[in-house]
Amino acid sequence: MVNLTIDNTPVSCMEGTTIMDAAAAAGISIPHLCFLRGINEIAACRMCTVEIEGTERLVPACDNVVQEGMDVHTNSPRVREARRINAELIMSQHNGNCISCVRSGNCSLQTLCNDLNIHDGNPFTPDISARRWNMKAPLIHDASKCIKCMRCVNVCSKIQDMHIWDLEGSGGHAHINVTLGRTITDADCTYCGQCIINCSTGALRERDDTEDVYSALADPSKIVVAQVAPAVRAGWGEDFGLNNSEASEGRLVTALKKLGFDYVFDTNMGADMTIMEEAAEFLQRMQNPDHYEKPMFTSCCPGWIRFIKSQYPDMVPQLSTAKSPHQMMAATVKAWFRDEKGIDPHSIYMVSIMPCLAKKAESAEPNQNDACGDPDVNTVLTVREMNRMFRSDHIRPVLLSESEFDDPFGFASGAGKIFGVTGGVMEAALRTAYHSVTGKNPDPDAFQNVRGMDGWKEAVIDISGAKIKTAVVSGLANTRRLIEALRLGRVRYDFVEVMACPGGCSGGGGMPIHDGWSMTDTRGSQLYKLDKNSDIRFSHENPAVIKLYSEYFGAPLSEKAEELLHTDHDGWEMPLNPRLCER
């Protein structure tokens, strides 16, 4: 143990503890800005500087460890002066137009400057950089707001192993940009959006598509349909300070109806359909081992599809051809309204509310147009965009009554609900695959060992004597490790679930932002609770799905199902990893 004093309070802590953590243990919260635990501990912003008695220079608390006998002051006049001047220097390079910033009210820099009581005019000349950006890309970087905290650089390289961002140039002109002189649309960016949810200001954000949705809602000739992804219901209320019971599915449906949507469907049902298709496809592959490379990979995460297409293009045939649930849902809704109700599908405007940015790119892929030639999904909104619409329509969710999702695409099993968390797709698929093989339902909680926030999980499942080796991975650095191990023959699996965001969609790049802590686990637990409380916990028992298959698709992998529910992953181009281009 190391003994020291912080602000005259005696503190004992383990050797190797940072000054910041030691202070936190003593109830002293040292201000910080660029710090992101385990990911960005680089002491760039100098907001956490403290004074150590007997040391001339001030010391950042985030990346310096305690020493025996240290006498630390976190608010001495020298520290206060340093913190203020450095904050003003940061502000001199920040476009502080907070009134129209998407992160206003949820911005670490804004909070810090308020907390530091910096109100008077900044003594430094504003030096705001302006850089060109393709505003049509799903991911926007606004250099005028970037404070070069480097969180995006380290999140992208350490968590996702994608290296899309780096500090470019040197000297006073150094700035964050896409690596290797590429633009974002030329780069192999997966659009996972992890950089956005870790950005300390509003420099990184999704392309705002809310105006397109407002236009559709205002168009009387359009039937405007919303569908809501599994993870959305576990986190949408966070922006309004609501707990899980306040931010219910029912209130979410009512709120969307209040915005003017004609129908609100549940992507969870699309998830159940995905399971029907993917489980059937998996069994088909297992029964024809000579025709298919193992393992089969899930295909419900478009960030992961962008990853495999750009990093390991030779493995694309191992992907399930099943579309992601919202694309399945969208194609089905448009085709079904046409075939069963005689409604012109061109008049249907489909909006997907997703925890995700990659789906903005996915919906624009040239071959996601199976219902009528229009894009099956017209607009993808992140949860944050949806919440901004609620705010701008002065909807107060907590005051709303509950409504049901609309028929006939409004009912989901518990299996569909857990799609929004790492391991959920695998667990749902195994429940149905087990039934397909044995004719009996397993205990719905039999496959629990694929649950949890570990980045790489494994489970061997016994289905009437056949041992199915499965793996579940989330986060793209973990994914790369798994794939490298597969390619070297160090591991073997039959079935692998991949989600690009750590923890799955619950940690998605389109979810509400909380600087410095993660809600992923909490949201995942909520989804498991919804599953547990469901009367029906198997996709194949979902009465809406049974009806749809018996009356419309016939069976999984039928011709109609292949047409609407499956996709050709080679139908569009993805920029390659630059290292592959070298070869």
Next chain:
Amino acid sequence: MSRLTIKTVSQAQTTVEGLYKDVERRIIASPPGLCPVDLAASFLKLCHAQTCGKCVPCRVGLGQLEQLMDDVLDGSADESTVDLIEQTARVIKNTADCAIGFEAASMVLKGVEGFRDDYLEHVRHNRCIASMNQPIPCTALCPAGVDIPGYVALIHEGRYSDAVRLIRKDNPFPVVCGMICEHPCENRCRRGLIDASINIRGLKRYACDNAGRVPVPECAEPTGRKVAVIGGGPGGLSCAYYLSLMGHSVTVYDAHKYLGGMLRYGIPSYRLPREELQRDIDAILSTGIRVEKNTTIGKDLTIDQLGEEFDAVFIAIGAQQDKKLNLPGENGRGVFSAVELLGRIGDGDIPDFTGKNVCIIGGGNTAMDCTRSSKRMGASRVTCVYRRRTEDMTTLPDEIEGAVEEGCEIMTMSAPVRIELDDGDNVTGLVVQPQIPGAIDKSGRPRPVKADLPEVIIPCDIVIVAIGQGVDSKEFEEAGIPVVRGSISAFDTGNIADHEGIFAGGDCVSGPATAIRAIGAGKVAAANIDQYLGFNHEITSGVEIPHPVMHDCGAYGRIQPDMRPAGERSRDFEQIELCMTDEEACQESGRCLRCDHFGCGVLKGGREERW
């Protein structure tokens, strides 16, 4: 009013003089990877401050150039701006009255030509090609990428064997490099901003001296793949070491009686004692490498035979062919090539020069090695003859100083003309033509020009020609391996065009260079051979690096260990350089600024833990 006053220096001027020193140090310690346009603009600002203000081009023009370059950097310029910069700089160069103006403009012009792409990237895309992707100067400048801040920190904690393990992750010759490395790592050491670069090589030597025997890591599972390495020098053995750790079966072929290449046959034992060299070689071989000595590829075995027997081949034959001066008398008795002389010494066959007068021709490290070895072999008078100035010699300044201390003479500005022989073809003298330093050539050194003075005869019995080495690539060229100007042609990955599975690196590709560059080439080849064989083995050290402690970095002196007294050391081949004391090593390692943690280094985690 007095007619004259004594010139005195004001306090401001004294302070400015101090600032000049600071700027000099800052430039020396400038990190690699900076934006060249930004740097040129900054230098220009300094130049403009030096303007007296008399003439238009310098007073006004330099300021306008500054503004134009700022426009380029701010992204508010277009390609016509670059043309205007060039035009203006040209006019300033042609019309400025004094060097303050025309040299400043020349610098800008050089930049517009030399890094025009950087200018254009700025104006076209408002971006910069440069980026500081190698933020730790020492590691970035080490050809093998050794984790220098890591092992310096380990030394400071007294963890010497861990230091050796960490070095071996990137360089299997820690003992050798502790003694003879040219230490490019020290060139831009950030500590130079405060006082002087860390004595990195000295610290490595100290770690190796105190670590005892450090076992090598376990080899990976055998892969069943076979690799032949041609040449047992630093490049070949480094490659062999890593491939062996990766589980491949490696055979090293070497033409000599002993392994080590130029480490043994080029560097005398007073700089690198044989038993110290053997420590590294033994550790490398302990990974299970097979060795075939006295085997020359092209003679005893053909390259095609190796290609058939092995899955991959690494060519690392070095540059061991001596170059001739083509002087009259060069074939006389008593004329040696440096390679021949140092080769004999390497095999333990030490010639006796007792009482002889010896002349060495050349100004590189090899010339110095021959000079100082000749003294040790008993020569009564040793003269190193060089056609340029002392400061133009390519050897390290310490070597010249050491040789002079040991009683050798350096005779500069003297171009050899012929070697005088007696009737028995024995050397009797070396005739040189005095030179004067002329115009500066491309290498930045004044070209030696014949002086208006008569030839000079240096009476001597022995002449050693040490003017550089070439690559003995004939057999390889005949076997179809591409050779350009005598050197084997390979990519910076070690691959050879149109020769799948054959790799090359070290001196035989680069021409005569340093041990650490050959080691780096061996490491690169090992990684790429592993990949070629279909693997992705990783090399790690498993050593945890101490967390740095931030402290005020007051200025200190650099520790430079002593040499044995010149009069004593010049009589034997024992090691001349002493090791740091515990006290010295502790202070010197404590001076390290830990650029892996403080500054840009931490952005990328401070180190590559595996490769």
